[in-house]
Amino acid sequence: MTSVTDADNPPTRMIDYLKTLKPNFSPSRYLTKFGSLKTNQDRVNFIYRDMKKLNFYPKYFKDSKDDGAAIASQKQGDVFFGKGYYHEAIIEYTRSIATAKSRGVLSRSYANRSACLFKINMFKECLVDIDRALANNYPDHLKRQLHERQSQATRLMRPSERFHEDTPCIPEPQRNPLIESASDAVRIEMNEKWGRHVIATREIKIGEVLSVERPFACTLLMERLIHCHHCLEFCYNPVPCEFCTLIVFCSEQCKAKAVISYHKYECAIYFSLIACGMHPVQMLALKVTLLAKEDFGLLSTLTVDLEEVYRSDRYREIHKLMAATNKQSVKSLYDKAEFAAWVFHFLDSCTMFFKRPNTRNKKDIFKEVLLLQLQICELNGLGILEVHYDFTKNVLQTFGVGLYSFSSLFNHACCPNVEGFQYGSTMVMKAMKTIKEGEQCCISYGMSYGNCPKELRQEVLRTKFFFKCECEACKFNWREWNATSQFRSPLFMDLKMNPMEIMFMETELARGNMVSVHQFLARLLPQLKRCENFEPWGNALKIKRLVELCYRLLANRRRV
Ligand SMILES: [Zn+2]
Ligand SMILES: [Zn+2]
Ligand SMILES: [Zn+2]
Structure with missing residues (x-):
């Protein structure tokens, strides 16, 4: 197997190649000619015709299964297993499974992975891998150990511990008759200034689910060996x-x-x-x-x-x-x-x-x-996020990107009233503020006044999304707050919450304490309601961030 890094990476570009062929070649004239084309197919053909004429194609690499590479990954997995690094070992065994050509190598990697899964108490998954090993001619002389693990795992298996909640669904009476994935609290409107956008049809409460949408398509950004290529499930x-x-x-x-x-x-x-x-x-x-x-x-x-x-x-x-x-x-x-x-x-x-x-x-x-x-996709693709535990604390990472026909219609605000939460790759839009009837529902395209100064926000939105942001935070120059900044005690009096309690919640959530999330939410939501109109006040933002984190953890498919 050729490794990806052996390839010309990336291949020489056509424009550079033309420069080497013709001494008087002018890239700017070439691009001007390209710029005058009117359709997408003409644009692609403009380049493809030259590729064909000059026989200048990117190099093709045949990807094929390779037992040698699979055994190398298996050995690396064994090293991790020996040291008790089960998560790392699982990834190496999976790499081996993806690369293995013969059933012999495949069955051993399945069997070894089942041992890791046993060690981290994932008995159901362990049993599935044992079955796969046996179905792929696992050597007879090694079967005894595998059968032992099988009976132990069967004995220890209990209804799997689940921390995340079920993906919400919009109850039948509240379904939107005109938008498949949305509730009747919203409608799509269209005008010159905003394009198609989402408007509240009635007052919406904090935490209310506005839409639940499966992506038309989605893809991984990272960690391809521990997520599904198709549905992105962990x-x-x-x-x-x-x-x-x-x-x-x-x-x-x-x-x-x-x-x-x-x-x-x-x-x-x-x-x-x-x-x-x-x-x-x-x-x-x-x-x-x-x-x-x-x-x-x-x-x-x-x-x-x-x-x-x-x-x-x-x-x-x-x-x-x-x-x-x-x-x-x-x-x-x-x-x-x-x-x-x-x-x-x-x-x-x-x-x-x-x-x-x-x-x-x-x-x-x-x-x-x-x-x-x-x-x-560049303009409308939405990030798919997941929380994972990184030795000492929770880390929020964007591990995928999806294209959603309805969720893409939400416009941006630097002080958004809606936030997207991902249950696997299913996008659930929830209100993070009370939204009045007729008000536009907006999400943030990655930047808010809580994490980014106005000049930078405006610059990114203009160059990447081609619009000038006129949200409240931009219009009234809301002070930029850092959500990690300390609570300021004089202002804190307005909240009916003790700063120590907030700190306790922050620590527990960062530690991945899932058991208390519902309890925390019950305390936080009334406070968020009390202080929502005090934005841009740092404490209001801080409460909002904690509520967001609770919602994210409840949706999280990955064991934190
Ligand atoms: Zn394939
Ligand atoms: Zn899947
Ligand atoms: Zn703005």
């Missing part, structure tokens, strides 16, 4: 793709769904695209485009009518999300078009994608959709 005993070595799934069901809908095509080219330097948002755009394949023939007829039900599970809504093509710089559009040309080349030359009945004559449409989605 998983310590995933199964591998049968063909490629980089991808694992939480279950056979997820694997089957992914293979049939997109991974069949992605599989053969994934390794080469990683070698090209593909980043997660590009990965997401590719997934979305492959998922959209049955709609390729219908693009011109895809419309979104706000009088009809707005859905989360079909491509039409995704196709109509904002792309802001005319606001992108020529260079940024060119980079995306070049990536699209690489993907097209790999897909055309290494897979059966363009030989399917519904995509046979749709090469230009593919280029159109992929370049559009590269823009849409």
Whole structure:
């Protein structure tokens, strides 16, 4: 197996190659010509034609299973296991499982992983791995130990300890008749200034769930061996793709769904695209485009009518999300078009994608959709967060990115009244302030007055999201607060809470004490209600942060 780092990383770019070919080549003239193009397919073809003419393609790497590499990972796993580093050992055994070619190597790695899972009391997962080891011809002379572990795990297994709550669902009477994933507390409105945006139809209370939405597609940013490639669920005993070595799934069901809908095509080219330097948002755009394949023939007829039900599970809504093509710089559009040309080349030359009945004559449409989605995903992709315990404290990390047709319609405010919480990859929007009827519901696109000065916020929002923020915090120059700053005691008197109690909660939550979260919330929510109108007051922000953390921990699929 060629390792990804051996590859030209990233491959030489067309513009650099042309410079070496023609001494009088002018990059700025070349980009001006590119900038005058009107459609996405023309932009991709502009580069693809040169690639073809000059026979200048990115290098293809065949990804194949390799017992040698699998045994090396297995040995590394054994070293970690010997030292009692079970989490690290699990990752190495999973790497081995993803790479193994023969059933002998595979069964040993499953068996070894089951030993780790046993050690960390994940008996259900342990038993599943034992079954997998046995189903893959685990050597007879080693079976006795495995059977012993099996009977012990069966004896010790109890209804699995779960800390996270179930994904909320919107009760039938409150479902929004026009928005599949939302409650009737909101509606979509459209105007010149805000584009499509979300408005409260009545007063909304703090903590109320506004929408529960599965992503149209999502992808991992990190830790691909302990999360499912398809649903992003945290998983310590995933199964591998049968063909490629980089991808694992939480279950056979997820694997089957992914293979049939997109991974069949992605599989053969994934390794080469990683070698090209593909980043997660590009990965997401590719997934979305492959998922959209049955709609390729219908693009011109895809419309979104706000009088009809707005859905989360079909491509039409995704196709109509904002792309802001005319606001992108020529260079940024060119980079995306070049990536699209690489993907097209790999897909055309290494897979059966363009030989399917519904995509046979749709090469230009593919280029159109992929370049559009590269823009849409960059602008609309929402981070998927998770809390994990890092030896001494909880760390909040963005481990995935998803494309959601409804959640993407929330505009930004630096003092947001709504926050997205992720139950796995399901996005749940909750009100973090009392929202009045007719008021716009806004989330933060990563920056708020609590973590970022106004100049920087405005700069990022202008260059990355192409708008000038006019939220209350920006308009009235709210003082920037650092949520970790100390409570200031004179002001603190307004809260009916003892600073020591707040500190206790902070410490317990940072330690991952899940048992008390509901109790903390019961204390915090009335305080948040009391002080919500005192923003920009640091203490109000601090209470809000604690409530947010409680909600996040309740949603968290990963054991903290
Ligand atoms: Zn899954
Ligand atoms: Zn694969
Ligand atoms: Zn703002």
